[in-house]
Amino acid sequence: IGLILSSSAIANASTNWLVAVVAIAVIIVANIWGRGMVKIIPILLGVLVSYLLAVALGEVDFSGVAAAPWVGLPVAFENTVFALSSNFDAGLAITAVITIMPLALATMIEHIGDISAISSTVNRNFIAEPGLHRTLLGDGLATILASLFGAPANTTYGENTGVLALTKVFDPRVIRIAAVFAICFSFCPKFAAVIEAMPACVIGGVSLVLYGMISAVGVRNLVENKVDFMKSRNVLVAALILVLSIGIAYSTTGAIVFAVGGITISLSGLAVGSLAGIVLNAVLPGKDEYSFGGEAPERADEPEMRFPLEGELPKEVKEA
Known part of the structure; x- marks a missing residue:
């Protein structure tokens, strides 16, 4: 990401x-x-x-700030789903759902990746508690609510992982307080104009x-x-994730596009790379079996790679 x-x-x-x-x-x-x-x-x-x-x-340019009122609603009725009720087209609605639904796959994968990264950063397994099923459900419900009012999709953002790593502030109460402030400021168009400027x-x-x-x-x-990169299977998985994700993102099309039943579906490099990594990691032999956030098992079948200290080097090596 x-x-x-x-x-x-x-x-x-x-x-x-x-x-x-x-x-x-x-x-x-x-x-x-x-x-x-x-x-x-x-x-x-x-x-x-x-x-x-x-x-x-x-x-x-502060012209937009000067023109913006101090108090106002954060949504416009004509941009909400409710405005479509007077001119509802069932066929168009179904087509939109079929077209947009596959995009949820990319946001789900990003969500799982971000939750994993945040868990590692704060040293707490959020995939186990509160549970990935709850975090994904909250993400989905928030997006449903936002879409009703014409807002963009809600998703986890990788930038938050960077903020956590820098500030070392891991208390969830900070996020809740920030959410309250965000809601309050959303009713101040002038503040929004300052951000937009x-x-x-x-x-x-x-x-x-x-x-x-x-x-x-x-x-x-x-x-x-x-993760043992002396194993070819781990190198292959990581290599394909990187090449597919970055290569597709910077290609001329920027995505893998294909048609299914007359519907055009576009998968981003991140979605393709993540899916390829998940599938390859599941099917290739030699998978490391250990829990998230846990310690990797001892590998009795593989010799330990050990580099000697200077004092342990043979005399002829030192002279060379």
């Missing part, structure tokens, strides 16, 4: 590299050398400082750090779970 999104971060940052680099620098300084609250909110500080710099450089270079600078953290957490998952 992090590698696929990296091009978006570079494209946004390239609109003004000075602002983007300042955002990255502030995040690094706050996270490494910050104390107290400063160390907890490096992302927010990076956004604020780079946003102010962009304002000083004349990169921000944020230039792409600010988002790009912050995204470079967050997307990189996603990739780094993925590598850390492999290391912590002792």
Whole structure:
């Protein structure tokens, strides 16, 4: 996910590299050398400082902020499902459902990947408790509710894994408090306009750090779970996941497109790579059997790879 999104971060940052680099620098300084609250909110500080710099450089257009009212509804009735009731077309509705349903596969796979990464980051097995069935159900119900009011799909975001890894704040109550603030601010169009006025270079600078953290957490998952890359089957699985996911994402079409019963279905590189990895890991022999977050078993059938210390080297090797 992090590698696929990296091009978006570079494209946004390239609109003004000075602002983007300042955002990255502030995040690094706050996270490494910050104390107290400063160390907890490096992302927010990076956004604020780079946003102010962009304002000083004349990169921000506040005309939309001035025109926006202070109080208003976060939805427009004409964009909701309820507005379609007066001109309902059953055939069109069924076609839309059949077309959009396969897209849920990609978001489900992303959800599982993000929950796994977050579990590893906070050292808690969220797949077991509260359970993947509950987190997926909550994700789905939230998307259903949002779609009724014309909002985009709700899904887990890999950026959150990066934020957790940076801030080390793992208390779910923080998310609940943030949700309450988000709901309150949604009734303030002027606040929304301030967010919309944020230039792409600010988002790009912050995204470079967050997307990189996603990739780094993925590598850390492999290391912590002792995935043995001396095994050809593990190398093949990882190689195909990377090549399919990234290759398809950066191909001319950007997806695998095929037709089923007159319906065109498009699967992203992330969906194809994840499915290929799951299937190959299940069918190829030599699978490592251990629970999520647990320790890999001892492999009695494989010799331990051990490198001697300098003092243990033979004399002729030292001389050579």
